[in-house]
Amino acid sequence: MNISSAHQKVIDDLKNQYPDDILEVTGYQGDILVRTSVNKIHDICRRLYDEHRFIYLVDIFGTDRFTSEERFEVIYNIVSLRDQLRLFLKVRCEEEDPHVQTVTDIWKAANWQERQTYDMFGVIFDDHPDLRRVYLPEDFEYYPLRKEFPLLGIPGSIELPSTTPDTED
Amino acid sequence: MGLESALGEGYLTTRVDSLVNWARSNAVWPMPMGLACCAIEMMAFAGPRYDVSRFGSEVFRFSPRQSDLMIVAGWCTYKMSHAIRRIWDQMPDPKWCVAMGACASTGGMHRCYGVVQGVDNFLPVDAYISGCPPRPDAVINALMKIQNKIKTEHSVLLDT
Numbered sequence: 602m603n604i605s606s607a608h609q610k611v612i613d614d615l616k617n618q619y620p621d622d623i624l625e626v627t628g629y630q631g632d633i634l635v636r637t638s639v640n641k642i643h644d645i646c647r648r649l650y651d652e653h654r655f656i657y658l659v660d661i662f663g664t665d666r667f668t669s670e671e672r673f674e675v676i677y678n679i680v681s682l683r684d685q686l687r688l689f690l691k692v693r694c695e696e697e698d699p700h701v702q703t704v705t706d707i708w709k710a711a712n713w714q715e716r717q718t719y720d721m722f723g724v725i726f727d728d729h730p731d732l733r734r735v736y737l738p739e740d741f742e743y744y745p746l747r748k749e750f751p752l753l754g755i756p757g758s759i760e761l762p763s764t765t766p767d768t769e770d
Numbered sequence: 771m772g773l774e775s776a777l778g779e780g781y782l783t784t785r786v787d788s789l790v791n792w793a794r795s796n797a798v799w800p801m802p803m804g805l806a807c808c809a810i811e812m813m814a815f816a817g818p819r820y821d822v823s824r825f826g827s828e829v830f831r832f833s834p835r836q837s838d839l840m841i842v843a844g845w846c847t848y849k850m851s852h853a854i855r856r857i858w859d860q861m862p863d864p865k866w867c868v869a870m871g872a873c874a875s876t877g878g879m880h881r882c883y884g885v886v887q888g889v890d891n892f893l894p895v896d897a898y899i900s901g902c903p904p905r906p907d908a909v910i911n912a913l914m915k916i917q918n919k920i921k922t923e924h925s926v927l928l929d930t
Contacts, residue, residue, distance in 0.1 A: 736884075745883050754883025759848040762855035762892050 602628035607684055611653050618648060634676075634689040642692045643702040646677070649690075650707050654683040658704075661714035663722040667748045672696040673724055677704070694724065703729040721746035786926045794838070794864070795920040796826040798913065801837035801861060803854060806844025808871040808903040815906035825913055834860040839916060841909070842889045845873035845880045855892050864925070868912050869895045872902045 604612070604626075612635065616623050622645065625636040637645050649655040657680040664674045671693035680687050694701060703726040705711045713735060715726040720734045723744035734741065738759060743750055804812055815822055822828050831837040834857045846854060858867070869889050872878035875898045877887035889895060896919060897912040 750883070752881060752883070753887070759883075761848065761886065762852045764855075764892055 603631075604628065604633060607686055608633050608688070611649070611686065611688065614652065615645060615648070619645060632687065632689055634691055636691040636693070639692040639694050639701060642677075642690065643704060643707075645690065646679075646704045646707050649679065649681075649688070653681055653686075655679040655681045655686075655688065656708075657682055658708035658710045658714070659687075661704075661711055661718055663718040663724055663746070665722060665746060665748045666693075670695070673699050673722055675701050675718060675724055679708075699724045700727055701725070702727050705729060720744075723747070787924055788921075790925045791921045791923060794925065795917040798825075798827045798839045798866070798916060798920070799829045799831050799837045800827055801834055801840045801857070802830050802832070803840055803842045803857070804844060805842070805846055805850065806873065808843035808874070811903045811906055812841055812843045812870065812909060815909040820906040820910060822910060822913065825910065825917065827913055834858075835862065837861055838864065839866045839868065839913075840893075841868045841870050842874045842893065842895075843870040843903075845878065846886045846889050847884050848886055851886050851889075851892055854889070858893055864920075864923075866896045866916050866919070867893050868897045868899065868909075868916065869893075870899045870909060870912070871904055872900065875900070878902060 612623070612626055612633070615635070619637070619641055622638040622641040623635060624638060627634045627636075659678040659680055661675065661677050664676065666672055666674055672695065674691055674693050677690040678687070679690065692701060699722075701724055703711065703715060705715065706728075712729070712731065715729055716732060716735045718724050719726060719732055720736055721744060726732055733739065737745070741758065743755060743758065745754070802809065802812060814820060816828060816830055827839070838861070840858055840861065842854065858865075869875045873880055873885070874889050875895075877885055879902070881887075886892070897915045899908050899912045901908055
């Protein structure tokens with residue numbers, strides 16, 4: 602794994618500031634992935650934004666690892682336009698009652714991304730200003746990108762239109 | 771070369787059904803319900819190369835009130851299905867429906883929870899077209915099938 606000196610500087614700073622919360626640093630195809638503890642994700646994002654100018658939040662998404670512990674993963678793709686660096690942050694949360702602190706107060710763009718992650722995986726983002734579903738109906742009861750959700754959905758869970766035309770009163 | 775010269779002083783007999791069906795089948799105005807890439811082929815079907823005006827269907831009407839044939843071209847989500855059904859209900863009778871392409875007919879490659887697996891779940895489909903997307907020839911073929919269907923219907927007299 603080759604970590605550029607600019608990336609290394611950022612990671613060293615994070616490790617100094619949060620020695621117990623940087624759990625893992627991995628690289629894949631030139632991307633650097635930093636796994637942090639779920640409690641400190643907001644603080645770490647705030648420091649990356651303020652000190653290292655990671656002002657561009659590209660994406661937030663979730664994965665279902667389908668493991669018995671720390672099942673869901675939320676991944677942040679952020680870019681520092683000043684240093685031309687891209688960094689991935691990962692946090693893991695439990696299957697029962699998954700909670701992650703929101704980062705909408707740091708990046709406004711996180712609003713819909715977090716809503717989508719909530720929509721698809723059911724991860725609750727604490728202190729999110731408007732945590733509703735994005736794509737699916739408000740009364741939909743399932744989280745479709747979880748592995749146990751069947752490919753074709755639950756029959757009858759989304760309503761089809763009535764096939765009897767409206768009659769005129 | 772009018773009809774008069776062939777008939778001379780004579781006359782023709784026919785049934786009202788046949789006359790009305792002949793008129794209807796040669797003026798099937800489509801309602802383009804273009805949802806995905808099939809809509810591009812549907813445009814080619816209306817364009818000069820395939821020239822559907824030979825069959826009297828060149829008038830694509832963007833108002834459901836003026837159209838007779840709904841061509842559902844593309845994959846249909848559950849969210850869109852309500853809009854399609856609403857437009858279908860706004861079309862005046864008599865009306866016909868074509869499910870164009872694999873996605874509209876069966877869901878096609880979109881085998882997933884958000885896509886209706888065939889528009890016949892909420893629409894009375896008269897003709898299905900295979901292909902992904904189908905060639906404009908196939909759409910013309912479906913139109914001709916619809917025309918044949920119209921010609922065999924009872925339009926004025928009820929079958930008692």
